[in-house]
Amino acid sequence: xxxxxxxxxxxxxxxxxxxxxxxxxxxxxxxxxxxxxxxxxxxxxxxxxxxxxxxxxxxxxxxxxxxxxxxxxxxxxxxxxxxxxxxxxxxxxxxxxxxxxxxxxxxxxxxxxxxxxxxxxxxxxxxxxxxxxxxxxxxxxxxxxxxxxxxxxxxxxxxxxxxxxxxxxxxxxxxxxxxxxxxxxxxxxxxxxxxxxxxxxxxxxxxxxxxxxxxxxxxxxxxxxxxxxxxxxxxxxxxxxxxxxxxxxxxxxxxxxxxxxxxxxxxxxxxxxxxxxxxxxxxxxxxxxxxxxxxxxxxxxxxxxxxxxxxxxxxxxxxxxxxxxxxxxxxxxxxxxxxxxxxxxxxxxxxxxxxx
Amino acid sequence: xxxxxxxxxxxxxxxxxxxxxxxxxxxxxxxxxxxxxxxxxxxxxxxxxxxxxxxxxxxxxxxxxxxxxxxxxxxxxxxxxxxxxxxxxxxxxxxxxxxxxxxxxxxxxxxxxxxxxxxxxxxxxxxxxxxxxxxxxxxxxxxxxxxxxxxxxxxxxxxxxxxxxxxxxxxxxxxxxxxxxxxxxxxxxxxxxxxxxxxxxxxxxxxxxxxxxxxxxxxxxxxxxxxxxxxxxxxxxxxxxxxxxxxxxxxxxxxxxxxxxxxxxxxxxxxxxxxxxxxxxxxxxxxxxxxxxxxxxxxxxxxxxxxxxxxxxxxxxxxxxxxxxxxxxxxxxxxxxxxxxxxxxxxxxxxxxxxx
Numbered sequence: 001x002x003x004x005x006x007x008x009x010x011x012x013x014x015x016x017x018x019x020x021x022x023x024x025x026x027x028x029x030x031x032x033x034x035x036x037x038x039x040x041x042x043x044x045x046x047x048x049x050x051x052x053x054x055x056x057x058x059x060x061x062x063x064x065x066x067x068x069x070x071x072x073x074x075x076x077x078x079x080x081x082x083x084x085x086x087x088x089x090x091x092x093x094x095x096x097x098x099x100x101x102x103x104x105x106x107x108x109x110x111x112x113x114x115x116x117x118x119x120x121x122x123x124x125x126x127x128x129x130x131x132x133x134x135x136x137x138x139x140x141x142x143x144x145x146x147x148x149x150x151x152x153x154x155x156x157x158x159x160x161x162x163x164x165x166x167x168x169x170x171x172x173x174x175x176x177x178x179x180x181x182x183x184x185x186x187x188x189x190x191x192x193x194x195x196x197x198x199x200x201x202x203x204x205x206x207x208x209x210x211x212x213x214x215x216x217x218x219x220x221x222x223x224x225x226x227x228x229x230x231x232x233x234x235x236x237x238x239x240x241x242x243x244x245x246x247x248x249x250x251x252x253x254x255x256x257x258x259x260x261x262x263x264x265x266x267x268x269x270x271x272x273x274x275x276x277x278x279x280x281x282x283x284x285x286x287x288x289x290x291x292x293x294x295x296x297x298x299x300x301x302x303x304x305x306x307x308x309x310x311x312x313x314x315x316x317x318x319x320x321x322x323x324x325x326x327x328x329x330x331x332x333x334x335x336x337x338x339x340x341x342x343x344x345x346x347x348x349x350x351x352x353x354x355x356x
Numbered sequence: 357x358x359x360x361x362x363x364x365x366x367x368x369x370x371x372x373x374x375x376x377x378x379x380x381x382x383x384x385x386x387x388x389x390x391x392x393x394x395x396x397x398x399x400x401x402x403x404x405x406x407x408x409x410x411x412x413x414x415x416x417x418x419x420x421x422x423x424x425x426x427x428x429x430x431x432x433x434x435x436x437x438x439x440x441x442x443x444x445x446x447x448x449x450x451x452x453x454x455x456x457x458x459x460x461x462x463x464x465x466x467x468x469x470x471x472x473x474x475x476x477x478x479x480x481x482x483x484x485x486x487x488x489x490x491x492x493x494x495x496x497x498x499x500x501x502x503x504x505x506x507x508x509x510x511x512x513x514x515x516x517x518x519x520x521x522x523x524x525x526x527x528x529x530x531x532x533x534x535x536x537x538x539x540x541x542x543x544x545x546x547x548x549x550x551x552x553x554x555x556x557x558x559x560x561x562x563x564x565x566x567x568x569x570x571x572x573x574x575x576x577x578x579x580x581x582x583x584x585x586x587x588x589x590x591x592x593x594x595x596x597x598x599x600x601x602x603x604x605x606x607x608x609x610x611x612x613x614x615x616x617x618x619x620x621x622x623x624x625x626x627x628x629x630x631x632x633x634x635x636x637x638x639x640x641x642x643x644x645x646x647x648x649x650x651x652x653x654x655x656x657x658x659x660x661x662x663x664x665x666x667x668x669x670x671x672x673x674x675x676x677x678x679x680x681x682x683x684x685x686x687x688x689x690x691x692x693x694x695x696x697x698x699x700x701x702x703x704x705x706x707x708x709x710x711x712x
């Protein structure tokens with residue numbers, strides 16, 4: 001997979017674009033004015049692997065709490081700004097690492113310019129974050145009131161031009177639609193126009209499963225075409241789920257490694273052990289490991305020994321027993337009742353050896 | 357999205373390949389000898405939208421039960437055969453609509469030939485189903501014991517050649533690996549070699565969420581490149597989940613329409629209603645509708661009205677109330693406590709009007 005060449009920006013020390021790995025980010029569901037809950041949530045997403053976190057800034061009170069939040073967290077903080085440019089200025093004064101503005105609702109040119117000036121002085125990058133649900137009226141009208149890919153691109157390029165006229169290049173772009181193929185099309189088009197790093201996302205994608213599937217389809221297509229430098233999976237769910245889904249997508253594409261790579265059979269009429277509850281237990285028990293490790297849970301002899309051998313650690317079911325494989329070699333015979341516990345123990349020991 | 361041209365086969369009346377829509381299939385977790393449980397599960401996957409169902413056939417007793425199962429179900433039945441060619445012959449005698457054989461374990465040429473002869477007489481298509489966990493030993497050895505994409509393709513083509521020598525063209529192919537990018541690579545390669553319809557799948561993909569993400573990445577990439585005529589999402593879960601995930605993938609790609617297209621915001625610090633439980637209730641309440649309908653559940657005014665207007669029916673949250681939109685027009689103001697119920701009722705009424 002050849003990645004498209006983009007300029008690199010640095011957001012609070014995290015590199016995005018260029019030859020940097022695809023960065024995983026998320027957004028809190030909290031209001032920053034509730035510092036305690038916001039920090040608690042951010043520390044949880046950090047643990048899950050979030051590399052950047054964004055917070056909504058609905059008003060001045062929220063903006064004024066950002067310094068306090070920033071002190072207590074360990075990853076770069078981005079302020080999400082809509083409507084009022086003064087919220088951006090306040091967020092910058094509070095020391096945030098990045099700003100996201102929405103061309104669709106930030107208003108007059110002079111107001112945008114004042115944000116760009118302040119960001120330039122502080123060397124803080126800005127994401128131009130276009131969203132199909134909130135395009136500028138004149139652009140919507142031009143495209144028959146439909147938020148098409150072309151409309152999203154036009155909105156983004158208008159702001160890029162304005163930023164460039166001011167000599168500001170510390171830019172990241174996103175063009176999100178809740179429609180997967182519109183999103184894909186918009187990113188394909190913008191990637192031919194500019195070389196700024198791209199933040200991928202399907203907006204308002206839905207609950208955990210549906211939203212993860214939509215995001216995986218869009219990001220799978222785009223990243224396989226080399227497009228995309230950082231991703232956010234938008235889910236109507238706890239943001240920890242967004243981070244987990246993001247890593248699963250990147251792991252599937254071979255772009256990042258982290259924690260459990262689970263290989264488990266769908267348990268057909270041939271299975272000789274009860275695969276579904278066993279796999280669920282193993283997944284639950286290994287959810288928080290960070291060291292990359294492939295674990296296979298297989299119900300029968302058709303693909304069982306083959307997959308179990310390919311994995312770092314695997315179990316292949318037989319009649320009431322399982323064969324445990326470690327690094328491709330049979331290591332033990334285990335009773336069905338002890339499989340979950342044994343497998344989890346083996347994996348944790350192995351991961352420990354590698355440093356978590 | 358331009359789909360690759362493939363020959364068309366007909367499996368129990370369901371067309372696969374050519375210009376047919378991408379077909380959704382699944383596999384039971386039951387043993388066919390338990391006719392009652394198998395039929396019960398198949399009727400459930402039919403209701404969820406499965407268009408073809410496959411069952412494992414581990415032994416003669418299972419093979420002998422297929423006629424009984426077939427009588428009681430409404431979608432084509434495929435027998436999944438490993439190791440013993442006589443199971444295929446018995447399944448064919450029982451009236452199945454399709455056979456899947458695994459080149460990696462079906463054995464001697466003469467045995468394969470006897471299956472092909474029997475299928476030809478009955479005009480029953482055969483899937484050559486290659487799986488990375490069970491490749492032929494000589495092929496594995498040739499590729500340094502690694503089930504690479506090239507190895508998968510070589511295994512499939514060996515059987516294609518054998519079938520062609522017998523004048524048998526009623527073929528479907530699959531080349532599944534538990535590694536997403538190996539799967540993608542194998543299908544890309546085989547699609548350049550032959551024009552038989554392709555059955556897509558990532559094997560042993562994992563539990564519902566992880567497995568759906570892996571499948572969405574692989575199928576998203578391949579289908580966006582025009583590759584793939586039927587899909588099965590393999591999950592360590594109830595097969596109804598496989599069918600639901602398959603439709604979500606196809607809906608995201610714009611290749612099929614079915615039931616709820618949910619657009620829901622991730623509920624940031626700006627949300628003025630409690631979006632997560634509301635969305636979960638709405639999703640649960642509308643899970644079984646078949647008529648395609650787009651429903652938006654949005655927490656605030658940033659993208660809320662925009663998305664709610666684009667949807668067939670949408671709700672955009674304000675302070676303790678929501679604006680209900682129908683076909684882009686404001687229709688009512690609803691109290692937060694009544695939102696889920698009202699939205700579900702509106703959608704059901706609208707779907708009813710269209711015929712479910």
